[in-house]
Amino acid sequence: MIRAAVAVAAVVACAPPRTPAPLARAERLVEIGAWDRALAAYDDAIAACPPRADRDAARDPCVQALLGRAELLDRMGRGADAADAYEAIPAAVGGAPVPTGTALYRAGALRLRLGDDARAYALWWRAIAEAPDTTGADDAVRALLRDGRRRDPRALYRAFAALAERLADTAIADNLLFALADLARNELGEPRTALALYDAIAERWPNGPLFDDALWHGGKLARALGDPRGAVARWRKLLATREVAWFNGSYNSEWFDDAWLQIAVTLRDDLGDTRGALAALAALDRDYPASVLRDDAAFERAATYAAAGDADRACRALARLRARWPDSKYELERAPALRARLACRL
Numbered sequence: 001m002i003r004a005a006v007a008v009a010a011v012v013a014c015a016p017p018r019t020p021a022p023l024a025r026a027e028r029l030v031e032i033g034a035w036d037r038a039l040a041a042y043d044d045a046i047a048a049c050p051p052r053a054d055r056d057a058a059r060d061p062c063v064q065a066l067l068g069r070a071e072l073l074d075r076m077g078r079g080a081d082a083a084d085a086y087e088a089i090p091a092a093v094g095g096a097p098v099p100t101g102t103a104l105y106r107a108g109a110l111r112l113r114l115g116d117d118a119r120a121y122a123l124w125w126r127a128i129a130e131a132p133d134t135t136g137a138d139d140a141v142r143a144l145l146r147d148g149r150r151r152d153p154r155a156l157y158r159a160f161a162a163l164a165e166r167l168a169d170t171a172i173a174d175n176l177l178f179a180l181a182d183l184a185r186n187e188l189g190e191p192r193t194a195l196a197l198y199d200a201i202a203e204r205w206p207n208g209p210l211f212d213d214a215l216w217h218g219g220k221l222a223r224a225l226g227d228p229r230g231a232v233a234r235w236r237k238l239l240a241t242r243e244v245a246w247f248n249g250s251y252n253s254e255w256f257d258d259a260w261l262q263i264a265v266t267l268r269d270d271l272g273d274t275r276g277a278l279a280a281l282a283a284l285d286r287d288y289p290a291s292v293l294r295d296d297a298a299f300e301r302a303a304t305y306a307a308a309g310d311a312d313r314a315c316r317a318l319a320r321l322r323a324r325w326p327d328s329k330y331e332l333e334r335a336p337a338l339r340a341r342l343a344c345r346l
Helices: 001-013 022-032 035-047 061-075 079-092 099-115 115-132 134-147 153-166 173-186 192-206 211-224 227-240 256-269 274-287 295-309 310-323 329-342
Strands: 242-246 250-251
Touching: 022 035, 022 061, 022 192, 035 061, 061 079, 061 099, 079 099, 079 295, 099 115, 099 134, 099 153, 115 134, 115 153, 134 153, 134 173, 173 192, 173 211, 192 211, 211 256, 227 256, 256 295, 274 295, 295 310, 295 329, 310 329
Parallel strands: none
Antiparallel strands: 242 250
16 A cells, blocks of 8 residues: 555646646647637636746746737737737846747747838847757857848858957857858858857767857868868768767768768868778668668769779669669769760669
8 A cells, every 4th residue: 555655645746737637728728719719718727827936947937928828929929919028028027048049939930920010120139149059049140140241241150259258158159150251161261260160069069969069060161271181070070979879870971971071072082092982881871771862973983983993883873873863863863974984884
């Protein structure tokens, strides 16, 4: 009996908290489209909130009610009221970072949609400054980059740089450096600055979410700047992170197969290493049998054999390309010229 009681207590302790009745009622009314009644139910849920609680908890019902009410106002076509509701949330939750970041980001998106660009930007900057360790801040950086790069990218760069220095020890720091690198590479025409920023991200945050992207883009820039060995080194560092989980499958970067392909082409074309290029292409085939780059690898293998003076193997690789990927852009555009040059009979 004692063991059973302990087990029941453990289950109860681990069970998710029950949704308060007013909030549950609001959510049900939203589902059936009774939006006016749902709005009143959200007001009841907010009025019932205790004055002191952990407003940063993942499932805090008062935060859910505040965000749900603002979201509902937006769905009802009341964009200005929704923005006002989102803007009021930081004060209502005592500045708790998670809901503050989310609310300020969403309020900014609404203000931009309503044509109040200056207020939108102010809200996004607040999200970053006041809640730098939240997804709301991440969203705000992306929104500022997406919208600001077409307005005044240099001013945006300066603003990001100032925040990156101020928030260097927060979770948003790598996102800010990545945004700076993006602007330097694409809008400002400063590839060496971008490369230094990508390298800084890879060095400072080896376990961060932008590590792979920084090494990928850094490798591309290094090669374009005349450093093929540096490019290959960055891509190999990226590939060295490949892990296979025993129970949950593979944790693979989206850049792994791209990196093998770029290593192969760079080794062959820039460094004259056809053996290394073929090994890289073999690794792509071995490790990523479902990759959309398999036809790329097939053509590059043929080109690599041709560069090594092995016309027979090059022709066999071209035959495989035709058999496996007859509609590939390589088969339709580049392979015929290479076949003709090699006088392939296959």
